[in-house]
Amino acid sequence: MLLRAVLAYALLLAFTLVFIAPVLFMIIGSLKPDELVLAEAGSLRAFLPESVSPDNYRAVFERVPFGAYLLSSLIVNGLIVGLGLLVNAFAGYALARLRWWGREAMLGLVLAVLVIPFEAIAIPLFYQLSWLGWRDDWLVQAIPFVANPLAIFLFYSFFLGLPRELEEAARVDGAGVLRTFFLVVLPNAKAAFASVAIVLFLFHWGMYLWPLLMTTSEGVRPLPLGIANFYTLPPLQWGDIMAFGVLMVLPVLILFVVFQRWFVRGVASTGVKG
């Protein structure tokens, strides 16, 4: 019994190490002098921070407009998450609760769109927006991603699980559809909103292809383009690149830690107890 437990934990630990190693390598590498990062990469010393210094971080801010990249990323993702929560929640609610012609077909369509990778429609979308003359700003990086089939589906299944009587009570009490949504449904769907916010943010924080196609000015380019640009900027400094990586991952980690409680609840539960 004990042996089995030990073996199970050893296995779990091994898997954990495999997955966490690159992240540790990045964090520790970002604190080391550049010449040691690759030199120690093949040994366990890669994971030992011998001489800690913030030099690499300072270099990131000196060599590229990191603040501008970060601001662009925050604005674009803020738009996607903010507008996305509203639009996708409306869509999910309409599919789950309202009765309208073509509802079933629309639900099928949403599910079908779920499996189409973005790369497949990137070029047509690029031509469409170029034809409209819409390029090179924050909005164009955000608007095409506001409506998200996965987010709609997450909201849809969450709303299906909400007790219908709550909404019926609100209607009998005199609330219309919008007030029922904002005053009764929304406050009881915090878990769903948190999950969708995290999903949308994670999806788009690392977005590369679309900003590459649509932007030319440094001022509107997001972090993934920034780090790509940084790679190509001589001299090639691995310590600096690691520091850039850490800075890029940090907002995602913070967001996840803050919302983790709701995220887990949102994924685990489909209902609210009265």
Add this chain to the structure above:
Amino acid sequence: MADVEFRAVRKAFGDRIVIPGLDLTVHDGELLVLLGPSGCGKSTLLRLLAGLETATDGEIRIGGRPVDALGPRARNIAMVFQNYALYPNLTVRGNLEFPLRMRGMRRAERKRRVLEAARALGLEPVLEQRPAELSGGQRQRVAMGRAIVREPDVFLMDEPLSNLDARLRVQIRAEIGTLQRRLGVTTLYVTHDQIEAMTLGDRVAVMRDGVIQQLGRPEALYERPANLFVAGFLGSPPMNLLEPALERREGQRMMRLGGTWGQPPAGIPDRARYAGIRPESFSLGANGNSGAARRDRLEVQGSVHAVEVLGHERIVYLRAPEPVVAVSDGPGPSRSVEGLLAARLPASPVLERDESVTLTAPAAEIHWFDEDGTALSAGNE
């Protein structure tokens, strides 16, 4: 205050007809109970009145005004749901205030009404708590409070007591009755619990398959059920239903009821097919004196199958000498070959299992039903 009228109301969900066509008037200030097994259409009727469902056909009027084209908001009704449907994100005060806010009522007036309702229902100490922090009984009271603050024309209650334990149910049942009489608001109350129906209703409508089987005062329904379904649905244990055999022998009508042939009891109608006897109509007779031959009484001999001791009385189940008819939820009576006769008897003398006993009931207390299960002397309005 208002009366409520259903005129030829029909409701179908796709091909499934839930209410085939129903007429019903609920008088102003009356508490009418819709009673029936699950799926009989009673909740659908309530939801049609609330405006949560649309009738396929027919007309609904509240206070003489047709409301079919109006949404729930415009009907001025309040509803208490089975699971209370309290808004979990709002405090008790917020819940009570919600319908008033939705109507754009002024703050001072809202506050006054909420306090008044809270005081009437003993909710003042929990006004700032959320539903999750309340007991079942308190939640039920909040749901009631949310209905009364509105001062609506009609109350709708959809099995409001079914989530409470037995003791609390009795207490809140009485509170609902008192409150309804005090406010005098027309009330439609849906339940499948016959005791709730009998104790609360000014009138009771027993429903089955979307059709009202009988409508009347509770005691009338109990004493003169219109058909086998109502007879079997009201009463605990329900009415015993027997299927006597009738024959003409040597020019005389003879009947087998209770195991032996004899002269039928006096006043038995020609079309009688089923005989119904309430458990409390039976009393313990002298043994060895059996047979249906006596014209003024029915006598049944059998052996005791089980005894339920209730303290001041006992329910005795007797193995019946002939098939006892059981009423099913489906169309027509179904036969239960091994049916038992139930009798409500005093606590003494003590009866043992398998003991042979004779039960006797006055012929005048036997209910007679024809082939279709319709009572041959019913107590409709």
